[in-house]
Amino acid sequence: MIALVDCNNFYVSCERVFNPALEGRPVGVLSNNDGCIVARSNELKALGVEMGTAMHLLPPFIRRQAILLSSNYALYGDMSRRVTEALTEFSPDVEIYSIDESFVGFQGFDPTTLEAYGQHLRETVRQWTGIPVSVGFAPTRVLAKLANHAAKKHPGYRDKGVCKLETDSPATQILLKQLPVTGLWGIARRTGERLRLMGIETAWQLREADPKQIRRHFSVVQERIVWELRGQPSIQLDDMSQPKQQIMVSRSFGRLTNSPQDLREALRQHATRAGEKLRKQGSVTSTVMVFVHTNSFRTDLPQYRNRTVVSLERPSDDSRDLINAAVQGLRQLWRKGYAYHKVGVMLLDLSPKANRQLTLTETSQTEAEARRSERLMDTVDRLNRELGRGTVQLGLSRAGNAWALRSEHRTPRYTTRWDELVKVRM
DNA sequence: TCTGGGGTCCTAGGACCC
DNA sequence: TCTGGGGTCCTAGGACCC
Numbered sequence: 001m002i003a004l005v006d007c008n009n010f011y012v013s014c015e016r017v018f019n020p021a022l023e024g025r026p027v028g029v030l031s032n033n034d035g036c037i038v039a040r041s042n043e044l045k046a047l048g049v050e051m052g053t054a055m056h057l058l059p060p061f062i063r064r065q066a067i068l069l070s071s072n073y074a075l076y077g078d079m080s081r082r083v084t085e086a087l088t089e090f091s092p093d094v095e096i097y098s099i100d101e102s103f104v105g106f107q108g109f110d111p112t113t114l115e116a117y118g119q120h121l122r123e124t125v126r127q128w129t130g131i132p133v134s135v136g137f138a139p140t141r142v143l144a145k146l147a148n149h150a151a152k153k154h155p156g157y158r159d160k161g162v163c164k165l166e167t168d169s170p171a172t173q174i175l176l177k178q179l180p181v182t183g184l185w186g187i188a189r190r191t192g193e194r195l196r197l198m199g200i201e202t203a204w205q206l207r208e209a210d211p212k213q214i215r216r217h218f219s220v221v222q223e224r225i226v227w228e229l230r231g232q233p234s235i236q237l238d239d240m241s242q243p244k245q246q247i248m249v250s251r252s253f254g255r256l257t258n259s260p261q262d263l264r265e266a267l268r269q270h271a272t273r274a275g276e277k278l279r280k281q282g283s284v285t286s287t288v289m290v291f292v293h294t295n296s297f298r299t300d301l302p303q304y305r306n307r308t309v310v311s312l313e314r315p316s317d318d319s320r321d322l323i324n325a326a327v328q329g330l331r332q333l334w335r336k337g338y339a340y341h342k343v344g345v346m347l348l349d350l351s352p353k354a355n356r357q358l359t360l361t362e363t364s365q366t367e368a369e370a371r372r373s374e375r376l377m378d379t380v381d382r383l384n385r386e387l388g389r390g391t392v393q394l395g396l397s398r399a400g401n402a403w404a405l406r407s408e409h410r411t412p413r414y415t416t417r418w419d420e421l422v423k424v425r426m
Numbered sequence: 427t428c429t430g431g432g433g434t435c436c437t438a439g440g441a442c443c444c
Numbered sequence: 445t446c447t448g449g450g451g452t453c454c455t456a457g458g459a460c461c462c
Binding site: 030031032033034035036038052053054055056057071219220221238244245246247248249250251252255295296297344406 | 427428429430431432433434435436437
Binding site: 431432433434435436437438439440441442443444 | 449450451452453454455456457458459460461462
């Protein structure tokens, strides 16, 4: 058996841990730039607010009664780490799947005791971190997702917050027959539409479908879902401890801008952040992709989106190389007459730094330069880690720039910034 | 005025090689 | 008039996830 442990309304729950006055109230957490709603308390869901609702489309009567907070990722990231730590007390086999979900392996545990064990896990996580979680047990990941969903929503399970499903048990069959196929993990709107044309509308109908036929019509991804529904584990989770294969950093601007300087500064910032991520996982990159685009919602304005790829002379993890490449790419992309909304950088072709190939022409002088680069980046990373992100920057940016994020309702970073904690208490 | 950010996997199709 | 076939690698784009 495997369990999916999922934090309930995670970002909202994090905020509530530090501000109990938010309990029982309709609370939402906003995306970057306070643009749309990315997390909702049950009370806000009950008001009919959908995930991803744009702030400016939120009906006034909801805006009046809801408490809407800017997102505080430093806080959520740190709370997530604490939840994971608590989970490792219950099984050595914890796979972090996202900031608020982990699969926990319980192979070899006595199946009859699992539900009680799940209860104990919930209580412990709640007590240690303040975060409420739901637990779904099943033989496969797709079914564990379903079990978790039932543990959150289904009348028969939600009071306990734990649900265990066996392959093809009556309870499992009932849930699958009630569930639209798009409620399954891995089946979204597009695939759902095509399945409907084949007469498959419920999760149970997909379970009954011929896996080979599903593969012919779709791909191996959907075929695996059928096998998983039948209780046969077929989905491997990529090992999250493996280094990423690509690294992306991008942000929408706080307001539209057509100033090349704004774009350049934002991009320098993104390239710097990408370099930090790259070094943290011990990789180097040889290809930097840059993209820009205008705001596609502003149909009244001329639209432009483009991207370009810049190859580095040799693989690098030095932020200065990344910045140079990114700025060079931007020079090719920038066009007059557009109101830009977003720039970003992607690092592709990542490889482990340890394998770095020395080129034939590499001399001892460039070797010395590489060592200097390494020492400089180490120092920059250490200072930023210890004193807070942005303490040391490569090049200065102006205050009040157009690309600065709007974040008007952010709560203090309670668990990672002493200065902000003190401010609260005074 | 205002609509997130970051990632993965898979397939199709073109280029290229022998 | 006739104009191979099969393998591999790469890229772009679709779909999905949280």
